[in-house]
Amino acid sequence: MQIYIHIPFCARKCNYCDFLSGPADAQVQEMYVNALMHEIRGRSSSVGRNEKITSIYFGGGTPSILSAKQLGDIYATVTQEYSVADDAEITIEVNPKSADRDKLHFLRGMGFNRLSIGMQSTHQSELEMLGRIHTYDDFLECFINARDAGIKNINVDIMTAIPGQTEQMLEATLNKVIDLDPEHISTYSLSIEHGTPFYEQFGDIEGPVVGEETERKLYWLTVDMLKAKGYRHYEISNFAKPGFESRHNTGYWRRNRYLGMGLGASSYLPGAGGFERCRNTTSLETYLQNPMTREESSVLTRQEMIEEAMYLGLRLMDGVDTQAFENEFGVSVRSIYADVIDDLAAQGLVYEGASSLSLTDLGLDYGNHVFAKFLK
Ligand code: SF4
Incomplete structure:
Protein backbone atom coordinates (compact mmCIF):
# COMPACT_ATOMS: atom_id res chain seq x y z
CA MET A 1 0.00 0.00 0.00
CA TRP A 253 1.87 2.23 -13.27
CA ARG A 254 1.68 -1.31 -11.88
CA ARG A 255 -1.70 -0.49 -10.30
CA ASN A 256 -0.71 -0.97 -6.69
CA ARG A 257 -3.21 0.20 -4.12
CA TYR A 258 -2.76 3.73 -2.88
CA LEU A 259 -4.48 6.05 -0.48
CA GLY A 260 -4.40 9.71 -1.48
CA MET A 261 -5.09 12.36 1.14
CA GLY A 262 -5.45 16.10 0.79
CA LEU A 263 -7.36 18.39 -1.55
CA GLY A 264 -8.44 16.57 -4.72
CA ALA A 265 -6.26 13.55 -3.96
CA SER A 266 -7.17 10.29 -5.69
CA SER A 267 -7.11 6.81 -4.23
CA TYR A 268 -7.19 3.32 -5.68
CA LEU A 269 -8.42 0.92 -3.05
CA PRO A 270 -10.17 -2.41 -2.69
CA GLY A 271 -13.77 -1.95 -1.56
CA ALA A 272 -16.73 -4.19 -0.86
CA GLY A 273 -17.75 -4.37 -4.53
CA GLY A 274 -14.28 -4.42 -6.09
CA PHE A 275 -11.48 -1.92 -6.71
CA GLU A 276 -12.56 1.66 -6.32
CA ARG A 277 -11.10 4.87 -7.64
CA CYS A 278 -12.13 7.82 -5.52
CA ARG A 279 -11.27 11.47 -5.46
CA ASN A 280 -11.42 13.92 -2.59
CA THR A 281 -13.26 17.19 -2.94
CA THR A 282 -11.45 19.77 -5.07
CA SER A 283 -13.06 22.67 -3.19
CA LEU A 284 -10.66 24.07 -0.60
CA GLU A 285 -13.55 25.54 1.36
CA THR A 286 -15.29 22.18 1.55
CA TYR A 287 -12.06 20.41 2.41
CA LEU A 288 -11.33 22.77 5.30
CA GLN A 289 -14.82 22.14 6.68
CA ASN A 290 -14.84 18.40 6.15
CA PRO A 291 -11.64 16.82 4.86
CA MET A 292 -13.32 13.41 4.55
CA THR A 293 -15.49 14.65 1.65
CA ARG A 294 -15.22 12.60 -1.51
CA GLU A 295 -16.11 14.17 -4.84
CA GLU A 296 -16.12 11.02 -6.93
CA SER A 297 -16.06 7.34 -6.26
CA SER A 298 -16.58 4.49 -8.65
CA VAL A 299 -16.03 0.77 -8.61
CA LEU A 300 -14.01 -0.23 -11.63
CA THR A 301 -15.50 -2.78 -13.96
CA ARG A 302 -13.38 -5.72 -15.01
CA GLN A 303 -13.11 -4.16 -18.48
CA GLU A 304 -11.82 -0.89 -17.01
CA MET A 305 -9.24 -2.75 -14.94
CA ILE A 306 -8.05 -4.66 -17.99
CA GLU A 307 -7.72 -1.46 -19.99
CA GLU A 308 -5.80 0.23 -17.18
CA ALA A 309 -3.47 -2.74 -16.90
CA MET A 310 -2.70 -2.35 -20.59
CA TYR A 311 -2.19 1.37 -20.99
CA LEU A 312 -0.43 1.88 -17.67
CA GLY A 313 1.79 -1.18 -18.21
CA LEU A 314 2.72 -0.01 -21.69
CA ARG A 315 4.12 3.21 -20.22
CA LEU A 316 6.88 1.12 -18.65
CA MET A 317 9.77 0.04 -20.85
CA ASP A 318 9.44 -3.44 -19.32
CA GLY A 319 5.90 -3.33 -20.62
CA VAL A 320 2.83 -5.21 -19.53
CA ASP A 321 3.73 -8.31 -17.54
CA THR A 322 1.53 -10.73 -19.47
CA GLN A 323 1.94 -13.53 -16.93
CA ALA A 324 0.85 -11.25 -14.08
CA PHE A 325 -2.06 -10.12 -16.25
CA GLU A 326 -3.14 -13.73 -16.76
CA ASN A 327 -2.80 -14.48 -13.04
CA GLU A 328 -4.98 -11.50 -12.20
CA PHE A 329 -7.68 -11.77 -14.85
CA GLY A 330 -7.67 -15.49 -15.57
CA VAL A 331 -7.27 -14.95 -19.30
CA SER A 332 -4.25 -14.15 -21.45
CA VAL A 333 -3.62 -10.72 -22.96
CA ARG A 334 -3.58 -12.41 -26.35
CA SER A 335 -6.99 -14.00 -25.88
CA ILE A 336 -8.44 -10.48 -25.62
CA TYR A 337 -6.15 -8.43 -27.83
CA ALA A 338 -4.70 -10.81 -30.46
CA ASP A 339 -5.87 -8.72 -33.44
CA VAL A 340 -4.73 -5.44 -31.88
CA ILE A 341 -1.31 -6.85 -30.98
CA ASP A 342 -0.75 -8.42 -34.40
CA ASP A 343 -1.74 -5.20 -36.10
CA LEU A 344 0.49 -3.00 -33.91
CA ALA A 345 3.40 -5.47 -34.15
CA ALA A 346 3.11 -5.46 -37.96
CA GLN A 347 3.46 -1.66 -37.85
CA GLY A 348 6.51 -2.01 -35.61
CA LEU A 349 4.85 -0.25 -32.67
CA VAL A 350 4.86 -3.01 -30.04
CA TYR A 351 7.14 -5.89 -29.17
CA GLU A 352 5.77 -9.13 -27.78
CA GLY A 353 8.25 -10.99 -25.57
CA ALA A 354 7.88 -14.32 -23.78
CA SER A 355 6.02 -12.72 -20.87
CA SER A 356 5.71 -9.08 -21.77
CA LEU A 357 4.23 -6.67 -24.25
CA SER A 358 6.04 -3.36 -24.66
CA LEU A 359 6.36 -0.32 -26.88
CA THR A 360 9.15 -0.32 -29.46
CA ASP A 361 11.17 2.84 -30.09
CA LEU A 362 8.76 3.67 -32.89
CA GLY A 363 5.88 2.91 -30.53
CA LEU A 364 7.24 5.53 -28.13
CA ASP A 365 6.64 8.13 -30.82
CA TYR A 366 3.03 6.99 -31.20
CA GLY A 367 2.23 6.12 -27.59
CA ASN A 368 -1.22 7.69 -27.48
CA HIS A 369 -2.22 6.00 -30.71
CA VAL A 370 -1.11 2.63 -29.28
CA PHE A 371 -2.86 3.14 -25.91
CA ALA A 372 -6.10 4.04 -27.65
CA LYS A 373 -6.12 0.64 -29.37
CA PHE A 374 -6.48 -1.08 -26.00
CA LEU A 375 -9.55 0.94 -25.02
CA LYS A 376 -13.04 -0.08 -26.00
S1 SF4 B 1 2.40 26.23 -10.05
FE1 SF4 B 1 2.33 24.09 -10.70
S2 SF4 B 1 4.29 23.70 -11.72
FE2 SF4 B 1 4.50 25.62 -10.57
S3 SF4 B 1 5.38 24.98 -8.63
FE3 SF4 B 1 3.16 25.01 -8.36
S4 SF4 B 1 2.46 22.91 -8.83
FE4 SF4 B 1 4.56 23.13 -9.60
Whole structure:
Protein backbone atom coordinates (compact mmCIF):
# COMPACT_ATOMS: atom_id res chain seq x y z
CA MET A 1 0.00 0.00 0.00
CA GLN A 2 1.21 3.49 -0.85
CA ILE A 3 0.22 6.86 0.55
CA TYR A 4 0.04 10.14 -1.35
CA ILE A 5 -0.28 13.46 0.50
CA HIS A 6 -1.33 16.51 -1.51
CA ILE A 7 -0.17 20.01 -0.53
CA PRO A 8 -2.01 22.39 -2.86
CA PHE A 9 -0.02 25.57 -2.24
CA CYS A 10 2.56 27.36 -4.38
CA ALA A 11 4.22 30.74 -3.95
CA ARG A 12 3.03 31.70 -7.42
CA LYS A 13 1.34 29.84 -10.24
CA CYS A 14 3.65 28.83 -13.11
CA ASN A 15 2.53 29.86 -16.58
CA TYR A 16 1.92 26.32 -17.82
CA CYS A 17 0.44 24.69 -14.73
CA ASP A 18 -3.12 23.39 -14.40
CA PHE A 19 -2.52 21.34 -11.25
CA LEU A 20 -4.78 21.81 -8.27
CA SER A 21 -2.53 24.36 -6.58
CA GLY A 22 -2.15 28.05 -5.91
CA PRO A 23 -1.04 30.71 -3.46
CA ALA A 24 -2.65 30.93 -0.02
CA ASP A 25 -1.89 32.91 3.13
CA ALA A 26 -0.31 31.45 6.25
CA GLN A 27 -3.63 31.14 8.07
CA VAL A 28 -5.24 29.09 5.30
CA GLN A 29 -2.13 26.90 5.11
CA GLU A 30 -2.31 26.24 8.84
CA MET A 31 -6.03 25.40 8.59
CA TYR A 32 -5.24 23.05 5.74
CA VAL A 33 -2.52 21.26 7.71
CA ASN A 34 -5.00 20.68 10.55
CA ALA A 35 -7.67 19.43 8.16
CA LEU A 36 -5.16 17.15 6.47
CA MET A 37 -4.08 15.62 9.77
CA HIS A 38 -7.75 15.09 10.59
CA GLU A 39 -8.15 13.20 7.31
CA ILE A 40 -4.99 11.17 7.87
CA ARG A 41 -6.35 10.02 11.24
CA GLY A 42 -9.86 9.55 9.88
CA ARG A 43 -8.86 7.23 7.06
CA SER A 44 -6.48 5.06 9.05
CA SER A 45 -9.22 2.67 10.16
CA SER A 46 -9.78 1.72 6.50
CA VAL A 47 -6.21 0.44 6.29
CA GLY A 48 -5.34 -2.53 8.48
CA ARG A 49 -2.46 -2.16 10.96
CA ASN A 50 -0.89 -5.21 9.29
CA GLU A 51 -0.87 -3.41 5.96
CA LYS A 52 2.67 -2.14 5.40
CA ILE A 53 3.06 1.26 3.75
CA THR A 54 5.91 0.91 1.27
CA SER A 55 5.98 4.46 -0.02
CA ILE A 56 4.81 7.89 1.05
CA TYR A 57 4.83 10.76 -1.43
CA PHE A 58 4.29 14.42 -0.53
CA GLY A 59 3.32 16.11 -3.81
CA GLY A 60 1.63 19.27 -4.89
CA GLY A 61 1.63 22.10 -5.38
CA THR A 62 4.79 22.76 -3.49
CA PRO A 63 4.97 20.75 -0.25
CA SER A 64 8.16 22.55 0.78
CA ILE A 65 6.21 25.80 1.05
CA LEU A 66 5.00 24.56 4.46
CA SER A 67 7.21 25.11 7.50
CA ALA A 68 9.45 22.34 8.76
CA LYS A 69 7.16 22.00 11.78
CA GLN A 70 4.02 21.64 9.65
CA LEU A 71 5.67 19.02 7.42
CA GLY A 72 7.00 17.24 10.49
CA ASP A 73 3.53 17.21 12.11
CA ILE A 74 1.92 15.76 8.97
CA TYR A 75 4.61 13.13 8.59
CA ALA A 76 4.43 12.18 12.27
CA THR A 77 0.66 11.77 11.99
CA VAL A 78 1.13 9.36 9.10
CA THR A 79 3.72 7.28 10.95
CA GLN A 80 1.56 7.19 14.11
CA GLU A 81 -1.57 6.10 12.29
CA TYR A 82 -0.20 3.71 9.67
CA SER A 83 2.33 0.91 9.70
CA VAL A 84 5.18 2.32 7.62
CA ALA A 85 7.72 -0.24 6.41
CA ASP A 86 11.28 0.28 7.71
CA ASP A 87 12.61 0.61 4.18
CA ALA A 88 9.76 2.73 2.83
CA GLU A 89 10.54 5.26 0.11
CA ILE A 90 9.54 8.65 1.49
CA THR A 91 9.55 11.42 -1.09
CA ILE A 92 8.87 15.12 -0.92
CA GLU A 93 8.62 17.47 -3.88
CA VAL A 94 10.45 20.73 -3.29
CA ASN A 95 10.87 24.06 -4.99
CA PRO A 96 14.46 25.35 -4.70
CA LYS A 97 13.13 28.64 -3.29
CA SER A 98 11.42 27.04 -0.30
CA ALA A 99 13.81 24.27 0.69
CA ASP A 100 16.73 25.83 2.54
CA ARG A 101 19.54 24.03 4.33
CA ASP A 102 17.81 23.84 7.71
CA LYS A 103 14.55 22.53 6.28
CA LEU A 104 16.35 19.85 4.26
CA HIS A 105 18.30 18.70 7.32
CA PHE A 106 15.09 18.62 9.33
CA LEU A 107 13.27 16.61 6.65
CA ARG A 108 16.09 14.08 6.40
CA GLY A 109 16.09 13.79 10.18
CA MET A 110 12.34 13.14 10.16
CA GLY A 111 12.73 10.24 7.73
CA PHE A 112 12.31 11.70 4.24
CA ASN A 113 14.81 9.79 2.10
CA ARG A 114 13.97 10.97 -1.41
CA LEU A 115 13.74 14.49 -2.79
CA SER A 116 12.15 15.56 -6.04
CA ILE A 117 13.37 18.99 -7.10
CA GLY A 118 11.36 20.98 -9.63
CA MET A 119 14.09 22.56 -11.71
CA GLN A 120 12.78 22.44 -15.33
CA SER A 121 15.69 24.28 -17.00
CA THR A 122 19.13 25.68 -16.27
CA HIS A 123 18.51 28.70 -18.55
CA GLN A 124 17.21 31.84 -16.88
CA SER A 125 15.31 32.84 -20.05
CA GLU A 126 13.38 29.53 -20.00
CA LEU A 127 12.74 29.69 -16.26
CA GLU A 128 11.29 33.17 -16.69
CA MET A 129 9.17 32.13 -19.64
CA LEU A 130 7.76 29.23 -17.61
CA GLY A 131 7.07 31.57 -14.70
CA ARG A 132 9.29 29.67 -12.28
CA ILE A 133 10.20 31.58 -9.13
CA HIS A 134 13.75 30.25 -8.80
CA THR A 135 17.04 30.60 -10.67
CA TYR A 136 19.44 27.85 -11.66
CA ASP A 137 21.72 28.95 -8.80
CA ASP A 138 18.83 28.46 -6.35
CA PHE A 139 18.45 24.92 -7.67
CA LEU A 140 22.17 24.26 -7.39
CA GLU A 141 22.22 25.45 -3.80
CA CYS A 142 19.20 23.28 -2.99
CA PHE A 143 20.81 20.21 -4.59
CA ILE A 144 24.08 20.71 -2.68
CA ASN A 145 22.24 21.28 0.58
CA ALA A 146 20.19 18.12 0.02
CA ARG A 147 23.34 16.07 -0.44
CA ASP A 148 24.85 17.73 2.61
CA ALA A 149 21.72 16.75 4.57
CA GLY A 150 22.36 13.13 3.61
CA ILE A 151 19.68 12.66 0.97
CA LYS A 152 21.01 9.94 -1.30
CA ASN A 153 18.08 9.67 -3.68
CA ILE A 154 17.29 12.83 -5.64
CA ASN A 155 15.06 13.35 -8.64
CA VAL A 156 15.38 16.41 -10.88
CA ASP A 157 12.46 17.49 -13.10
CA ILE A 158 13.34 18.80 -16.54
CA MET A 159 10.90 20.37 -19.00
CA THR A 160 11.34 19.84 -22.73
CA ALA A 161 9.66 21.35 -25.79
CA ILE A 162 9.69 24.80 -24.21
CA PRO A 163 8.90 27.46 -26.84
CA GLY A 164 12.18 28.54 -28.43
CA GLN A 165 14.14 25.64 -26.92
CA THR A 166 16.89 24.44 -29.24
CA GLU A 167 18.71 21.13 -29.09
CA GLN A 168 21.79 22.99 -27.84
CA MET A 169 19.83 24.56 -25.00
CA LEU A 170 18.37 21.25 -23.89
CA GLU A 171 21.76 19.60 -24.22
CA ALA A 172 23.27 22.25 -21.95
CA THR A 173 20.53 21.72 -19.36
CA LEU A 174 20.97 17.95 -19.46
CA ASN A 175 24.76 18.19 -19.20
CA LYS A 176 24.59 20.41 -16.13
CA VAL A 177 22.15 18.07 -14.43
CA ILE A 178 24.09 14.93 -15.39
CA ASP A 179 27.24 16.49 -13.90
CA LEU A 180 25.46 16.64 -10.53
CA ASP A 181 24.78 12.90 -10.75
CA PRO A 182 21.20 12.73 -9.43
CA GLU A 183 19.77 9.23 -9.06
CA HIS A 184 16.62 10.00 -11.03
CA ILE A 185 15.59 12.40 -13.79
CA SER A 186 12.00 13.05 -14.96
CA THR A 187 11.48 14.87 -18.22
CA TYR A 188 8.16 16.18 -19.44
CA SER A 189 7.22 17.77 -22.74
CA LEU A 190 5.38 21.03 -22.30
CA SER A 191 1.75 20.92 -23.33
CA ILE A 192 -0.67 23.81 -23.29
CA GLU A 193 -3.48 23.33 -20.80
CA HIS A 194 -6.80 25.12 -20.57
CA GLY A 195 -7.03 27.90 -18.01
CA THR A 196 -3.30 28.64 -17.87
CA PRO A 197 -1.49 31.86 -18.88
CA PHE A 198 0.14 29.81 -21.67
CA TYR A 199 -3.31 28.96 -22.99
CA GLU A 200 -4.04 32.69 -23.23
CA GLN A 201 -0.69 33.26 -24.91
CA PHE A 202 -0.52 30.35 -27.35
CA GLY A 203 -4.20 29.51 -27.79
CA ASP A 204 -5.89 26.16 -28.18
CA ILE A 205 -2.95 24.22 -29.58
CA GLU A 206 -3.20 20.51 -30.27
CA GLY A 207 0.19 18.99 -29.57
CA PRO A 208 3.47 20.69 -28.66
CA VAL A 209 4.05 24.42 -29.24
CA VAL A 210 7.42 23.65 -30.83
CA GLY A 211 5.79 21.27 -33.33
CA GLU A 212 5.71 17.46 -33.33
CA GLU A 213 8.98 17.03 -35.17
CA THR A 214 11.01 19.25 -32.85
CA GLU A 215 9.35 17.77 -29.78
CA ARG A 216 10.35 14.27 -30.89
CA LYS A 217 13.91 15.40 -31.67
CA LEU A 218 14.20 16.85 -28.17
CA TYR A 219 12.72 13.70 -26.66
CA TRP A 220 15.20 11.40 -28.38
CA LEU A 221 18.10 13.72 -27.59
CA THR A 222 17.11 13.36 -23.93
CA VAL A 223 16.77 9.58 -24.12
CA ASP A 224 20.10 9.13 -25.90
CA MET A 225 22.05 11.45 -23.60
CA LEU A 226 20.69 9.99 -20.38
CA LYS A 227 21.10 6.39 -21.50
CA ALA A 228 24.70 7.11 -22.52
CA LYS A 229 25.33 8.32 -18.97
CA GLY A 230 24.03 5.18 -17.30
CA TYR A 231 20.43 6.14 -16.66
CA ARG A 232 17.89 3.41 -17.30
CA HIS A 233 14.99 4.62 -19.39
CA TYR A 234 12.32 2.77 -17.42
CA GLU A 235 9.18 4.72 -18.25
CA ILE A 236 8.25 6.98 -21.17
CA SER A 237 9.39 10.11 -19.32
CA ASN A 238 11.51 8.73 -16.48
CA PHE A 239 15.14 7.74 -16.09
CA ALA A 240 16.98 6.29 -13.11
CA LYS A 241 20.28 4.88 -12.03
CA PRO A 242 19.80 1.12 -11.56
CA GLY A 243 17.84 0.49 -8.37
CA PHE A 244 16.59 4.08 -8.08
CA GLU A 245 13.42 3.78 -10.14
CA SER A 246 10.67 5.67 -8.30
CA ARG A 247 8.88 3.07 -6.21
CA HIS A 248 5.89 5.33 -5.80
CA ASN A 249 5.35 6.05 -9.48
CA THR A 250 6.13 2.50 -10.54
CA GLY A 251 3.49 1.36 -8.08
CA TYR A 252 1.02 3.62 -9.83
CA TRP A 253 1.87 2.23 -13.27
CA ARG A 254 1.68 -1.31 -11.88
CA ARG A 255 -1.70 -0.49 -10.30
CA ASN A 256 -0.71 -0.97 -6.69
CA ARG A 257 -3.21 0.20 -4.12
CA TYR A 258 -2.76 3.73 -2.88
CA LEU A 259 -4.48 6.05 -0.48
CA GLY A 260 -4.40 9.71 -1.48
CA MET A 261 -5.09 12.36 1.14
CA GLY A 262 -5.45 16.10 0.79
CA LEU A 263 -7.36 18.39 -1.55
CA GLY A 264 -8.44 16.57 -4.72
CA ALA A 265 -6.26 13.55 -3.96
CA SER A 266 -7.17 10.29 -5.69
CA SER A 267 -7.11 6.81 -4.23
CA TYR A 268 -7.19 3.32 -5.68
CA LEU A 269 -8.42 0.92 -3.05
CA PRO A 270 -10.17 -2.41 -2.69
CA GLY A 271 -13.77 -1.95 -1.56
CA ALA A 272 -16.73 -4.19 -0.86
CA GLY A 273 -17.75 -4.37 -4.53
CA GLY A 274 -14.28 -4.42 -6.09
CA PHE A 275 -11.48 -1.92 -6.71
CA GLU A 276 -12.56 1.66 -6.32
CA ARG A 277 -11.10 4.87 -7.64
CA CYS A 278 -12.13 7.82 -5.52
CA ARG A 279 -11.27 11.47 -5.46
CA ASN A 280 -11.42 13.92 -2.59
CA THR A 281 -13.26 17.19 -2.94
CA THR A 282 -11.45 19.77 -5.07
CA SER A 283 -13.06 22.67 -3.19
CA LEU A 284 -10.66 24.07 -0.60
CA GLU A 285 -13.55 25.54 1.36
CA THR A 286 -15.29 22.18 1.55
CA TYR A 287 -12.06 20.41 2.41
CA LEU A 288 -11.33 22.77 5.30
CA GLN A 289 -14.82 22.14 6.68
CA ASN A 290 -14.84 18.40 6.15
CA PRO A 291 -11.64 16.82 4.86
CA MET A 292 -13.32 13.41 4.55
CA THR A 293 -15.49 14.65 1.65
CA ARG A 294 -15.22 12.60 -1.51
CA GLU A 295 -16.11 14.17 -4.84
CA GLU A 296 -16.12 11.02 -6.93
CA SER A 297 -16.06 7.34 -6.26
CA SER A 298 -16.58 4.49 -8.65
CA VAL A 299 -16.03 0.77 -8.61
CA LEU A 300 -14.01 -0.23 -11.63
CA THR A 301 -15.50 -2.78 -13.96
CA ARG A 302 -13.38 -5.72 -15.01
CA GLN A 303 -13.11 -4.16 -18.48
CA GLU A 304 -11.82 -0.89 -17.01
CA MET A 305 -9.24 -2.75 -14.94
CA ILE A 306 -8.05 -4.66 -17.99
CA GLU A 307 -7.72 -1.46 -19.99
CA GLU A 308 -5.80 0.23 -17.18
CA ALA A 309 -3.47 -2.74 -16.90
CA MET A 310 -2.70 -2.35 -20.59
CA TYR A 311 -2.19 1.37 -20.99
CA LEU A 312 -0.43 1.88 -17.67
CA GLY A 313 1.79 -1.18 -18.21
CA LEU A 314 2.72 -0.01 -21.69
CA ARG A 315 4.12 3.21 -20.22
CA LEU A 316 6.88 1.12 -18.65
CA MET A 317 9.77 0.04 -20.85
CA ASP A 318 9.44 -3.44 -19.32
CA GLY A 319 5.90 -3.33 -20.62
CA VAL A 320 2.83 -5.21 -19.53
CA ASP A 321 3.73 -8.31 -17.54
CA THR A 322 1.53 -10.73 -19.47
CA GLN A 323 1.94 -13.53 -16.93
CA ALA A 324 0.85 -11.25 -14.08
CA PHE A 325 -2.06 -10.12 -16.25
CA GLU A 326 -3.14 -13.73 -16.76
CA ASN A 327 -2.80 -14.48 -13.04
CA GLU A 328 -4.98 -11.50 -12.20
CA PHE A 329 -7.68 -11.77 -14.85
CA GLY A 330 -7.67 -15.49 -15.57
CA VAL A 331 -7.27 -14.95 -19.30
CA SER A 332 -4.25 -14.15 -21.45
CA VAL A 333 -3.62 -10.72 -22.96
CA ARG A 334 -3.58 -12.41 -26.35
CA SER A 335 -6.99 -14.00 -25.88
CA ILE A 336 -8.44 -10.48 -25.62
CA TYR A 337 -6.15 -8.43 -27.83
CA ALA A 338 -4.70 -10.81 -30.46
CA ASP A 339 -5.87 -8.72 -33.44
CA VAL A 340 -4.73 -5.44 -31.88
CA ILE A 341 -1.31 -6.85 -30.98
CA ASP A 342 -0.75 -8.42 -34.40
CA ASP A 343 -1.74 -5.20 -36.10
CA LEU A 344 0.49 -3.00 -33.91
CA ALA A 345 3.40 -5.47 -34.15
CA ALA A 346 3.11 -5.46 -37.96
CA GLN A 347 3.46 -1.66 -37.85
CA GLY A 348 6.51 -2.01 -35.61
CA LEU A 349 4.85 -0.25 -32.67
CA VAL A 350 4.86 -3.01 -30.04
CA TYR A 351 7.14 -5.89 -29.17
CA GLU A 352 5.77 -9.13 -27.78
CA GLY A 353 8.25 -10.99 -25.57
CA ALA A 354 7.88 -14.32 -23.78
CA SER A 355 6.02 -12.72 -20.87
CA SER A 356 5.71 -9.08 -21.77
CA LEU A 357 4.23 -6.67 -24.25
CA SER A 358 6.04 -3.36 -24.66
CA LEU A 359 6.36 -0.32 -26.88
CA THR A 360 9.15 -0.32 -29.46
CA ASP A 361 11.17 2.84 -30.09
CA LEU A 362 8.76 3.67 -32.89
CA GLY A 363 5.88 2.91 -30.53
CA LEU A 364 7.24 5.53 -28.13
CA ASP A 365 6.64 8.13 -30.82
CA TYR A 366 3.03 6.99 -31.20
CA GLY A 367 2.23 6.12 -27.59
CA ASN A 368 -1.22 7.69 -27.48
CA HIS A 369 -2.22 6.00 -30.71
CA VAL A 370 -1.11 2.63 -29.28
CA PHE A 371 -2.86 3.14 -25.91
CA ALA A 372 -6.10 4.04 -27.65
CA LYS A 373 -6.12 0.64 -29.37
CA PHE A 374 -6.48 -1.08 -26.00
CA LEU A 375 -9.55 0.94 -25.02
CA LYS A 376 -13.04 -0.08 -26.00
S1 SF4 B 1 5.38 24.98 -8.63
FE1 SF4 B 1 4.56 23.13 -9.60
S2 SF4 B 1 2.46 22.91 -8.83
FE2 SF4 B 1 3.16 25.01 -8.36
S3 SF4 B 1 2.40 26.23 -10.05
FE3 SF4 B 1 4.50 25.62 -10.57
S4 SF4 B 1 4.29 23.70 -11.72
FE4 SF4 B 1 2.33 24.09 -10.70
